[in-house]
Amino acid sequence: DAGVIQSPRHEVTEMGQEVTLRCKPISGHDYLFWYRQTMMRGLELLIYFNNNVPIDDSGMPEDRFSAKMPNASFSTLKIQPSEPRDSAVYFCASSRRATQETQYFGPGTRLLVL
Amino acid sequence: DAKTTQPPSMDCAEGRAANLPCNHSTISGNEYVYWYRQIHSQGPQYIIHGLKNNETNEMASLIITEDRKSSTLILPHATLRDTAVYYCIVRVVNSNYQLIWGAGTKLIIKP
Numbered sequence: 001d002a003g004v005i006q007s008p009r010h011e012v013t014e015m016g017q018e019v020t021l022r023c024k025p026i027s028g029h030d031y032l033f034w035y036r037q038t039m040m041r042g043l044e045l046l047i048y049f050n051n052n053v054p055i056d057d058s059g060m061p062e063d064r065f066s067a068k069m070p071n072a073s074f075s076t077l078k079i080q081p082s083e084p085r086d087s088a089v090y091f092c093a094s095s096r097r098a099t100q101e102t103q104y105f106g107p108g109t110r111l112l113v114l
Numbered sequence: 115d116a117k118t119t120q121p122p123s124m125d126c127a128e129g130r131a132a133n134l135p136c137n138h139s140t141i142s143g144n145e146y147v148y149w150y151r152q153i154h155s156q157g158p159q160y161i162i163h164g165l166k167n168n169e170t171n172e173m174a175s176l177i178i179t180e181d182r183k184s185s186t187l188i189l190p191h192a193t194l195r196d197t198a199v200y201y202c203i204v205r206v207v208n209s210n211y212q213l214i215w216g217a218g219t220k221l222i223i224k225p
Contacts, residue, residue: 004157043158043201043215091157102148103213105157 002026004106006092012112018080021109024073025094033093033103034067034077043091049075082113117141118202123220132189134219136202139183146205147178148213149187151198158201161187192223 005024013019025032033048047057052069060067064083069075079086089110093103119137126132138147148163162169162176164185169176175188189196201218 042217102160102163104160108157
Protein backbone atom coordinates (compact mmCIF):
# COMPACT_ATOMS: atom_id res chain seq x y z
CA ASP A 1 0.00 0.00 0.00
CA ALA A 2 1.44 3.36 -1.05
CA GLY A 3 -0.13 5.27 1.81
CA VAL A 4 -1.63 8.74 1.52
CA ILE A 5 0.03 10.72 -1.25
CA GLN A 6 0.26 14.50 -1.23
CA SER A 7 1.61 16.91 -3.78
CA PRO A 8 3.48 19.12 -3.98
CA ARG A 9 5.70 18.44 -0.98
CA HIS A 10 6.87 22.04 -0.91
CA GLU A 11 5.29 25.18 -2.34
CA VAL A 12 6.61 28.72 -2.30
CA THR A 13 4.37 31.39 -3.71
CA GLU A 14 3.74 35.09 -3.52
CA MET A 15 0.88 36.74 -1.71
CA GLY A 16 -2.23 36.92 -3.84
CA GLN A 17 -1.47 33.84 -5.91
CA GLU A 18 -3.72 30.79 -6.05
CA VAL A 19 -2.42 27.65 -4.37
CA THR A 20 -3.75 24.14 -4.97
CA LEU A 21 -2.78 21.23 -2.76
CA ARG A 22 -3.55 17.67 -3.81
CA CYS A 23 -4.20 14.46 -1.98
CA LYS A 24 -4.71 10.82 -2.93
CA PRO A 25 -6.13 8.81 -0.02
CA ILE A 26 -5.50 5.15 0.66
CA SER A 27 -7.63 2.98 -1.59
CA GLY A 28 -10.77 1.77 0.16
CA HIS A 29 -10.82 4.52 2.75
CA ASP A 30 -14.13 6.35 2.99
CA TYR A 31 -13.02 9.35 5.05
CA LEU A 32 -10.62 12.08 4.03
CA PHE A 33 -9.36 14.85 6.30
CA TRP A 34 -7.46 18.07 5.65
CA TYR A 35 -5.38 19.50 8.52
CA ARG A 36 -3.16 22.53 8.93
CA GLN A 37 -0.23 22.65 11.32
CA THR A 38 1.57 25.74 12.59
CA MET A 39 3.82 26.38 15.55
CA MET A 40 1.32 28.78 17.05
CA ARG A 41 -1.89 26.80 16.65
CA GLY A 42 -0.70 23.19 16.40
CA LEU A 43 -2.67 20.71 14.33
CA GLU A 44 -6.11 21.94 13.25
CA LEU A 45 -8.79 20.08 11.32
CA LEU A 46 -9.96 22.16 8.36
CA ILE A 47 -12.53 19.91 6.69
CA TYR A 48 -13.38 16.28 6.24
CA PHE A 49 -15.24 14.22 3.66
CA ASN A 50 -17.20 10.99 3.87
CA ASN A 51 -17.71 9.15 0.58
CA ASN A 52 -16.61 12.28 -1.30
CA VAL A 53 -19.18 14.49 0.46
CA PRO A 54 -17.99 17.34 2.72
CA ILE A 55 -19.32 16.68 6.22
CA ASP A 56 -17.79 19.36 8.40
CA ASP A 57 -15.99 22.43 7.08
CA SER A 58 -16.24 24.47 10.26
CA GLY A 59 -12.47 24.54 10.53
CA MET A 60 -11.94 26.26 7.19
CA PRO A 61 -10.56 29.64 8.21
CA GLU A 62 -12.27 31.83 5.63
CA ASP A 63 -13.79 31.95 2.19
CA ARG A 64 -10.37 32.04 0.60
CA PHE A 65 -10.12 28.33 1.40
CA SER A 66 -12.06 25.70 -0.52
CA ALA A 67 -11.84 21.92 -0.77
CA LYS A 68 -13.23 19.41 -3.22
CA MET A 69 -13.31 15.66 -3.58
CA PRO A 70 -14.49 14.84 -7.12
CA ASN A 71 -13.93 11.12 -6.65
CA ALA A 72 -12.83 8.57 -4.07
CA SER A 73 -9.18 8.79 -5.03
CA PHE A 74 -8.56 12.52 -5.23
CA SER A 75 -9.05 15.69 -3.23
CA THR A 76 -7.84 19.27 -3.51
CA LEU A 77 -7.47 22.13 -1.07
CA LYS A 78 -7.33 25.51 -2.73
CA ILE A 79 -6.37 28.88 -1.31
CA GLN A 80 -7.27 31.92 -3.39
CA PRO A 81 -5.88 34.47 -2.87
CA SER A 82 -3.07 33.27 -0.62
CA GLU A 83 -1.71 35.36 2.26
CA PRO A 84 1.50 35.10 4.31
CA ARG A 85 -0.48 33.90 7.34
CA ASP A 86 -1.48 30.82 5.35
CA SER A 87 2.09 29.59 5.58
CA ALA A 88 1.94 26.22 7.31
CA VAL A 89 2.21 22.49 6.75
CA TYR A 90 -0.98 21.04 5.30
CA PHE A 91 -1.70 17.37 5.93
CA CYS A 92 -4.18 15.08 4.30
CA ALA A 93 -5.33 11.95 6.14
CA SER A 94 -7.72 9.11 5.37
CA SER A 95 -9.48 6.39 7.32
CA ARG A 96 -11.80 3.43 6.85
CA ARG A 97 -15.48 3.54 7.64
CA ALA A 98 -15.32 1.22 10.64
CA THR A 99 -12.37 2.91 12.35
CA GLN A 100 -12.69 6.57 11.53
CA GLU A 101 -10.36 7.79 14.23
CA THR A 102 -7.44 5.63 13.12
CA GLN A 103 -6.28 8.11 10.57
CA TYR A 104 -3.39 7.62 8.19
CA PHE A 105 -1.55 10.81 7.36
CA GLY A 106 0.31 11.85 4.26
CA PRO A 107 3.76 13.46 4.37
CA GLY A 108 2.31 16.97 4.19
CA THR A 109 2.77 20.00 1.95
CA ARG A 110 4.97 22.79 3.32
CA LEU A 111 3.50 26.05 2.08
CA LEU A 112 5.34 29.35 2.27
CA VAL A 113 3.53 32.46 1.12
CA LEU A 114 5.84 35.45 0.69
CA ASP B 115 -9.94 23.06 23.59
CA ALA B 116 -7.85 19.97 24.16
CA LYS B 117 -9.27 17.58 26.73
CA THR B 118 -5.93 16.07 27.67
CA THR B 119 -2.90 17.19 29.66
CA GLN B 120 0.60 15.97 28.86
CA PRO B 121 4.06 17.04 30.00
CA PRO B 122 5.68 19.22 27.35
CA SER B 123 8.87 17.18 27.18
CA MET B 124 10.57 14.03 28.44
CA ASP B 125 13.91 12.29 28.04
CA CYS B 126 14.58 8.57 27.98
CA ALA B 127 17.74 6.52 27.55
CA GLU B 128 17.98 4.33 24.49
CA GLY B 129 17.00 0.74 25.26
CA ARG B 130 14.95 1.68 28.30
CA ALA B 131 11.19 1.81 28.55
CA ALA B 132 9.64 5.18 27.82
CA ASN B 133 6.52 5.90 29.86
CA LEU B 134 4.45 8.83 28.63
CA PRO B 135 1.63 10.00 30.92
CA CYS B 136 -1.63 11.65 29.94
CA ASN B 137 -4.40 13.08 32.09
CA HIS B 138 -7.95 13.10 30.76
CA SER B 139 -9.98 13.66 33.90
CA THR B 140 -13.14 14.76 32.08
CA ILE B 141 -13.30 11.75 29.78
CA SER B 142 -16.78 10.37 29.15
CA GLY B 143 -17.68 6.72 29.47
CA ASN B 144 -17.79 6.06 25.76
CA GLU B 145 -14.77 8.11 24.71
CA TYR B 146 -11.65 6.35 23.51
CA VAL B 147 -8.08 7.38 24.22
CA TYR B 148 -5.87 7.55 21.14
CA TRP B 149 -2.13 7.95 20.85
CA TYR B 150 -0.37 9.30 17.79
CA ARG B 151 3.18 10.43 17.29
CA GLN B 152 4.83 12.83 14.89
CA ILE B 153 8.43 12.40 13.92
CA HIS B 154 10.11 15.58 12.76
CA SER B 155 9.00 16.69 9.27
CA GLN B 156 6.57 13.78 8.91
CA GLY B 157 2.82 13.37 9.22
CA PRO B 158 1.35 12.05 12.46
CA GLN B 159 1.38 8.27 12.87
CA TYR B 160 -1.23 6.22 14.69
CA ILE B 161 0.16 4.18 17.59
CA ILE B 162 -2.62 2.64 19.65
CA HIS B 163 -6.03 3.30 21.19
CA GLY B 164 -8.19 1.93 24.00
CA LEU B 165 -11.41 2.34 25.92
CA LYS B 166 -10.87 0.88 29.38
CA ASN B 167 -8.77 -2.24 29.04
CA ASN B 168 -5.03 -2.23 28.62
CA GLU B 169 -3.94 -2.66 25.04
CA THR B 170 -0.74 -3.84 23.39
CA ASN B 171 0.43 -3.94 19.81
CA GLU B 172 3.73 -4.20 18.00
CA MET B 173 4.55 -0.58 18.70
CA ALA B 174 3.50 0.06 22.28
CA SER B 175 1.34 -0.70 25.28
CA LEU B 176 -1.45 1.47 26.61
CA ILE B 177 -2.32 1.38 30.29
CA ILE B 178 -5.58 3.07 31.30
CA THR B 179 -6.36 3.59 34.97
CA GLU B 180 -9.49 2.00 36.37
CA ASP B 181 -11.24 5.37 36.72
CA ARG B 182 -10.10 6.20 33.15
CA LYS B 183 -8.91 9.63 34.21
CA SER B 184 -5.37 9.00 33.06
CA SER B 185 -3.33 6.71 30.87
CA THR B 186 0.27 5.83 30.10
CA LEU B 187 1.81 4.96 26.78
CA ILE B 188 4.74 2.59 27.12
CA LEU B 189 7.43 2.12 24.51
CA PRO B 190 9.13 -0.99 25.92
CA HIS B 191 12.59 -0.60 24.38
CA ALA B 192 13.01 2.93 23.11
CA THR B 193 15.29 3.58 20.15
CA LEU B 194 16.62 6.82 18.71
CA ARG B 195 13.95 6.58 16.02
CA ASP B 196 11.28 6.94 18.69
CA THR B 197 12.25 10.58 19.19
CA ALA B 198 9.04 12.42 18.32
CA VAL B 199 6.11 14.42 19.64
CA TYR B 200 3.53 12.09 21.17
CA TYR B 201 -0.11 13.14 21.22
CA CYS B 202 -2.71 11.78 23.60
CA ILE B 203 -6.17 12.39 22.17
CA VAL B 204 -9.66 11.82 23.44
CA ARG B 205 -12.27 11.49 20.76
CA VAL B 206 -15.06 13.98 21.26
CA VAL B 207 -18.43 12.29 21.29
CA ASN B 208 -20.89 13.56 18.70
CA SER B 209 -18.15 15.57 17.08
CA ASN B 210 -18.37 13.80 13.77
CA TYR B 211 -15.05 12.11 14.32
CA GLN B 212 -12.98 15.11 15.21
CA LEU B 213 -9.75 14.39 17.00
CA ILE B 214 -8.80 17.29 19.26
CA TRP B 215 -5.02 17.61 19.17
CA GLY B 216 -3.15 19.16 22.10
CA ALA B 217 0.48 20.21 22.25
CA GLY B 218 1.74 16.69 22.95
CA THR B 219 4.93 15.52 24.67
CA LYS B 220 8.28 15.95 22.97
CA LEU B 221 10.09 12.67 23.73
CA ILE B 222 13.84 12.70 23.24
CA ILE B 223 15.64 9.37 23.25
CA LYS B 224 19.27 9.77 24.26
CA PRO B 225 22.07 7.35 23.34
